[in-house]
Amino acid sequence: MARRRRKQSLGKTDPASGSLSSRRNQVSHYESRLRMVGLGLAVLSVILAGRLFYLQIEQFLHYRTLSDQNRIAVRPIAPPRGLIYDRRGKLLVENEPSFTLQLYPDKVESTDRLLDRLVALLPAAKGKRSAMQRRIRETPPYLPATLIQGLNTQQVALFAARQHQFPSIRIRARSRRHYRQGPITSHVLGYLAQPDKSDFRRFDPDLYPPGSRIGKMGLEREYEQALHGTPGQREVETDAFGRVVREISKDQPEPGRNLVLTLDEHLQEITHEALAPYPEASAVALNPQTGGVLAMASRPTFDPNDFIGRLTSQTWSDLLDDPDEPLVNRAIQGLYPPASTVKPALALAGLAEDEVDPKTELTCNGSYRVGKDRHTFHCWRDEGHGSLALDQAVVESCDVFFYKLAERLGIETIHDAYQQFGLGRPTGIDLPGERGGLNPGPDWKRRTHDDIWYPGETVMTAIGQGYMEATPLQLGVMAAALANGGFRVKPHLVRAFQDPVSGDLHYRKHERNEVTISQTENLDLVQDAMRRVVSSIHGTAHGASAGAIPMAGKTGTAQVVRIDRDREEQLDPKEKERRLRDHALFVAFAPVAKPRIAVAVVVEHGISGGRAGGQAARQIIDGYFHGRD
Amino acid sequence: MLHPDSPWRRFDWPFFLPILGLAAVSFIVLYSAGEQDPGLVLGQAARFGIGLGAFFMAAAIPPRVLGLLAPYAYAVTLGMLGLVPLVGSESMGAQRWLELGPWSIQPSEIMKLVLPLTLAAFLSHQDYPPRATVQITALILIAVPMALVANQPDLGTAVLIGASGGIILFLAGAPMRLFVTLGTLAAASLPTLWFMLHDYQRRRLIGFFNPSADPQGAGYHITQSQIAIGSGGFTGKGWLEGTQSQLEFLPERHTDFIFAVMSEEFGLLGAMVLLGLYLILVFRGMTIASRSREMYPRLVAGGLSSVFFFYVVINISMTTGLLPVVGVPLPLVSFGGSSLMALLTGLGFVMGIAMRRGR
Numbered sequence: 004m005a006r007r008r009r010k011q012s013l014g015k016t017d018p019a020s021g022s023l024s025s026r027r028n029q030v031s032h033y034e035s036r037l038r039m040v041g042l043g044l045a046v047l048s049v050i051l052a053g054r055l056f057y058l059q060i061e062q063f064l065h066y067r068t069l070s071d072q073n074r075i076a077v078r079p080i081a082p083p084r085g086l087i088y089d090r091r092g093k094l095l096v097e098n099e100p101s102f103t104l105q106l107y108p109d110k111v112e113s114t115d116r117l118l119d120r121l122v123a124l125l126p127a128a129k130g131k132r133s134a135m136q137r138r139i140r141e142t143p144p145y146l147p148a149t150l151i152q153g154l155n156t157q158q159v160a161l162f163a164a165r166q167h168q169f170p171s172i173r174i175r176a177r178s179r180r181h182y183r184q185g186p187i188t189s190h191v192l193g194y195l196a197q198p199d200k201s202d203f204r205r206f207d208p209d210l211y212p213p214g215s216r217i218g219k220m221g222l223e224r225e226y227e228q229a230l231h232g233t234p235g236q237r238e239v240e241t242d243a244f245g246r247v248v249r250e251i252s253k254d255q256p257e258p259g260r261n262l263v264l265t266l267d268e269h270l271q272e273i274t275h276e277a278l279a280p281y282p283e284a285s286a287v288a289l290n291p292q293t294g295g296v297l298a299m300a301s302r303p304t305f306d307p308n309d310f311i312g313r314l315t316s317q318t319w320s321d322l323l324d325d326p327d328e329p330l331v332n333r334a335i336q337g338l339y340p341p342a343s344t345v346k347p348a349l350a351l352a353g354l355a356e357d358e359v360d361p362k363t364e365l366t367c368n369g370s371y372r373v374g375k376d377r378h379t380f381h382c383w384r385d386e387g388h389g390s391l392a393l394d395q396a397v398v399e400s401c402d403v404f405f406y407k408l409a410e411r412l413g414i415e416t417i418h419d420a421y422q423q424f425g426l427g428r429p430t431g432i433d434l435p436g437e438r439g440g441l442n443p444g445p446d447w448k449r450r451t452h453d454d455i456w457y458p459g460e461t462v463m464t465a466i467g468q469g470y471m472e473a474t475p476l477q478l479g480v481m482a483a484a485l486a487n488g489g490f491r492v493k494p495h496l497v498r499a500f501q502d503p504v505s506g507d508l509h510y511r512k513h514e515r516n517e518v519t520i521s522q523t524e525n526l527d528l529v530q531d532a533m534r535r536v537v538s539s540i541h542g543t544a545h546g547a548s549a550g551a552i553p554m555a556g557k558t559g560t561a562q563v564v565r566i567d568r569d570r571e572e573q574l575d576p577k578e579k580e581r582r583l584r585d586h587a588l589f590v591a592f593a594p595v596a597k598p599r600i601a602v603a604v605v606v607e608h609g610i611s612g613g614r615a616g617g618q619a620a621r622q623i624i625d626g627y628f629h630g631r632d
Numbered sequence: 633m634l635h636p637d638s639p640w641r642r643f644d645w646p647f648f649l650p651i652l653g654l655a656a657v658s659f660i661v662l663y664s665a666g667e668q669d670p671g672l673v674l675g676q677a678a679r680f681g682i683g684l685g686a687f688f689m690a691a692a693i694p695p696r697v698l699g700l701l702a703p704y705a706y707a708v709t710l711g712m713l714g715l716v717p718l719v720g721s722e723s724m725g726a727q728r729w730l731e732l733g734p735w736s737i738q739p740s741e742i743m744k745l746v747l748p749l750t751l752a753a754f755l756s757h758q759d760y761p762p763r764a765t766v767q768i769t770a771l772i773l774i775a776v777p778m779a780l781v782a783n784q785p786d787l788g789t790a791v792l793i794g795a796s797g798g799i800i801l802f803l804a805g806a807p808m809r810l811f812v813t814l815g816t817l818a819a820a821s822l823p824t825l826w827f828m829l830h831d832y833q834r835r836r837l838i839g840f841f842n843p844s845a846d847p848q849g850a851g852y853h854i855t856q857s858q859i860a861i862g863s864g865g866f867t868g869k870g871w872l873e874g875t876q877s878q879l880e881f882l883p884e885r886h887t888d889f890i891f892a893v894m895s896e897e898f899g900l901l902g903a904m905v906l907l908g909l910y911l912i913l914v915f916r917g918m919t920i921a922s923r924s925r926e927m928y929p930r931l932v933a934g935g936l937s938s939v940f941f942f943y944v945v946i947n948i949s950m951t952t953g954l955l956p957v958v959g960v961p962l963p964l965v966s967f968g969g970s971s972l973m974a975l976l977t978g979l980g981f982v983m984g985i986a987m988r989r990g991r
Contacts, residue, residue: 029760029805033930034922036803040938041918047945048911052904054952058862059900066862073859074875242879 075251076241079212081178082232083503085259087192087222089268090295090498095188101179102159105147106139107171107244114139117171124165127151127158147173147244173246177214180223184268185306187275190332191266191299191434191496193221194307210234216311221332222262222496224435229500232259261501263508265295273626274298277619283607284615285333285475287494288623291483291592291601293513294492296432298623299476301333334475335437339605341467342559343400343543344478344590345421347485347529349408349465350393352420354525358411359393361528366390367403373410374458380406383560397532400543400558402466409465414456417464418444423518424481425491426473432494440477443470467559478590478603485533486555486592486601489526490515533557534595537617544589547617551625553595558616559588563608584608589616593624600627639987647920647986650913651687651964651979655680657894657906658965664872665885665893666967672886679969683976690980694988695929698981699753705742706750706773712739713780720784728784738970740781740789745974747777747793748939749981751800752931760927761805770801785830788958792946796939803934804927840956856882857889857951860896861903868899886967888959891951906965907948914941917979920986929985936978943975 058066087096106117118135122128128135128151135150142148150172154162159174166174180195182188195216198206202217206227211217212234218224235256239247270288278284278300288298303325310319322329331337353359369387370379382388382402388395396404409417421427427442441447443464445456463469476494484491493514500509533555536542543558562585574582587609592598602620609615634640658680659673666672693701712730716739720727729736751773758766774797782790802811826834839851860876869875874896876882885893895903917937924930940963947962949955961971 032761032805033803033927036805037918037922037930037934040799040803040934041915044914044938044941044945047941048907050954051907051945051948051952054949054954055861055895055900055903058858058952059865059895059903062862063865066859067865069859070863070876073856073881074879240875240879243881248879 073243074240074248076239076245078237078239078247079215080235080237080253080256081212081215082234082256083178083258084180084232085226085230085261085501085503087230087262087264088501089264089266089271090297091267092263093268095183095264095266095268096192097181097183098178099181100156101152101177102154102156103152103175103177104150104154104162105173105175106150107147107173107246108139108142117169120168121150121172125151125158125162127154153179180216180307180311182307184271185308186304187271187300188266188268189221189305189307190301190334191221191264191271191296192307193218193223193225194311195219195223196311206231220330220436221434222264225433226262226497230259230262233257258503261503262497263499263501264496265290265293265297265498266299266496267297267627270298270623270627271300274300274623275302275304277622277626278302278604278606281606281609281615281619283327283333284605284609284619285337286602286604286619286623287334287476287479288627289479289483289492289494289601291486291492291598294480294483294494294515295498295513296494296496297600297627299332299334299496301331301337303327303329305329332434332436333605335432335434337474337605338438338440338472339475339586339588339607340469340471340561341426341473341478342561342586342588343402343466344481344557344559344588344603345424345426345465345467345471346397346400346405347533347557348420348424348481349405349412349417350397350529350532351525352412352416353393353408354522354528355519356412356416359408361393364390364392365396365404365407367401369403371403371406371462373406373462378459380459380462394528394532394535395541397529397557398535398539398542400536405465406462409461410458412465414444414461414464417461418442423491424484425477426471426481430474430476430480430494432476433496437476438474440473441470468562475603475605478588478605479601482557482590482592482603483601484518485526485530485590486598488523489518491518530555530595533592537591544617546614547589547621550621552593552628554591554593554621554624555595555598556589556591556617556620559590560610561586561588581608584610587615589620591617591620591624593628600624639984642987644916644920644983644986647913647916647979647983650909650916651976653909654906654913654964657909658890660871661890661894661897661965662886662967664874664897665877665890668872672967676967679972680976682969683972686973687976687980687983690977691983691987693981693984695926695932695981695985698749698932698984699756699928702746702749702753705746709739709742709746710777710780712737713743713777715739716780716784728786740777740784740786740793741970741974743777743781743793744789744796744939745936745978747774748796748800748935749932751797752804752928752935755800755804756926756928756931758804761807762801767801767806767810770797770804770806773797774801785833786959787829787833788946788960791958792939792943792960795942796935799938799942800931800935803931836958837956840953853883853889853957854953857892858953860889860892861952864896864899864902866900868895868897868902871897873897888947888957888961888966889951890966891948891962894965895951907944910941910944910963913979914938914944917982920982924985929988933982933985936982940975940978 084098086094089095118132122132131151139148163174182192196219198211198215198217206217210231210233218227233256235254237253238251240249240251241247274286274288278286281302283302285301287296289296305322367382367388369385370381372379388399388401391401391404421442427440429437429439448454448456460469464471480492480494495513497511499511537544537548537554537556539545544556563583587606589604592601602623604616604619606615606619659677662676663673716727716730721729721731728738728740730739751770755762755770774794778790778794781793840854856876860874860882863876874893876896877885877893882889882892894906914937917933921930921934921937924933943960943963946955946958946960950957961968963975964972
């Protein structure tokens, strides 16, 4: 294209200097260049038109779908979670609104100035400035940043009144669980948290849209399905920041069902008070007729309100790290040797098998030799109890009497007797994580230790020591069976489900199984002996005799096995000494004539069942009947 | 009444009417893109009015005078460009503005207009086609402001300045091998250029070549813009009914991405009408260039018209995903004053040439 010929410029002031033909050539060359540029522009516009045709005609459906996906969002509507009431209809858990402030970054001129104003307005925002700034930084600019979570109604009202000064901040409301009794009911009710993968093996992930909570412990876990309900959803048109512009369709959620418990809020408080002097202790109180749990307490305890609904929680990690395991519900998860509390059950077995009769007297001189190696087993009372009958042996908790009785009965019979009272197996209470304890026997020994059963082990099992382990709840069930005339109840916490809309109550049936007791007179005898444990001057729980209501009981003192010597060494001497003390156990029921409450108490390192356990049981029972009967 | 010899008698209506048409399109789409704020449209209308004032003033300047003044304007603008890194004000990580009392001006925008005028003036006084020394001088005249602007950094404007110079050089008859060489050099320097780029520029480029790699980040603009255009279909979603724009999925709706708003709400039909208006305007400008008898007005009219259309191509290519996002507004339609002012002034010069083509 380039022309080699020299030409004079058109723009020169003297047009005569160039020939006409060269001037025409310049013009035609310029024209061709102009045409080339014009052609280039035309080609470019054809490309643009082609591109637009491709996007708007060829790919129209594709982009329309993307555009709809942009603007239409399906938002889940969380179902209101079921409430939980105590047996008298007192509210234990409620749903309270919890508010979150979210920042929409598109309209913010200066985050610093904005936060200054926010902190000046909201006392709750003080000290959270750096956390807020961090979250704004970490949130992508097209998403709202969460500034503060967990504001209550009063706090948010303060902000809402000044909302117009903060056009870039929005209030988001959510429902949060509030446990009205906090640490008093925490082990029974449990708490909620974000669901994780393991939860979705049991529960349908579709029911838990992002932001949902799921029961992690206690009744919240056990009755998750009933309490949770079914989320609804609404189809909405949103803008780029997720703000809803209009609603397209709505599908209402189905609220969760309410629970009415057998638990007595007042007694629950009293039980905690009764255990308050002891750092680690637990107690259960049952209705001996139905198995309904009236109170269940475990110490140390925790307050779920301290950590739920927070972004991060020091409280939570402290609870997890605490060696005393406050998150463990000792009433169903703590395993203790039941010790002498099993003696009434064994006495009944002796009478039923006719190995002894009420008049049979056996002699205790403080110790007893058993087996081929003549190993000596001691009575708790070194000087011995002398000659005494079965009822007196229960009252004074004579070990030698029961060693001798155990030798006559043999381990198989003892094992069966304990099993009848529910030992060695989970009671089936409606709480997750219940442990079954251990009711040993030759079969079990062979299976787990690959060893034979020794006569000395029979003797240990007879006084609830050795391999034996039971939860406080199992002891409560045993006490209930002794109180109700020989029925092993299935303990439970939920008495009825309530439809949140109609208010209709659906009561649950309670189960119980008969314990083989040959004659009712035998039971009367043992019950009377248990009455004298408390009322007789010789009784091991005589210290608990003073009270409003006649009560029957049985003490137990479990030897503490040293396991963690390393940890012991870290403790100060006084605490170390305390931790080597025996556990105090006590089972009881009242009133003796017509029992309406059965109680089991375990005080770790409480020294003796008669003192710590008896006093706590007395407080619980008197509290239960206070103002009535 | 106008004097019989007045150039205004030869006012070129076919060139002027598309400008008014584009202004009308601008106001209609801006009302929709700017959250239906009449104040925004009125403000832009006022800017357009001021721009038209500049248009008529530019048209009143005879091309001959323009050719005489251009080198001085070039020197002053170059001086201002040199001042920018020293006293310029910074926004969004780039220094582009000079504060002059209540005014803030963007010398690079002025250079977009002044360079073709100056280059045309220089080349029209030389042999046709230009000699090698003239070509080199012309290249220096282009390269210096380009480098200064690229350093701000404002790569998009630098490329546009280079392109406007290149078109003038091409129209002035520079040999084809010069452009082939320049093209080869530019292609060869691409890898080096990559390392000289700022992070945000690299992110933009990556976002362009692979928008799905980070659809919420670097690729967000381009993805949302294509969704807006594509979902408009043949007839569009209707005025004020574009979900991508009304629900704010589309960023920079009233400025760089206004074409996406237009295409979403008025579809392919609307886009074709807009493109048609631009083509009428530009080809009328080319006709004016072709009818002009002297070299300087020819270069100016041809150059300014094609550069004008070049802006259109870049903006639409950017919004449709053919080019990386470079931040070039859609001429006469995007919201904003300074670019409108510069463009209308340039078109005013072309009008001035049209009115005087007989002499």
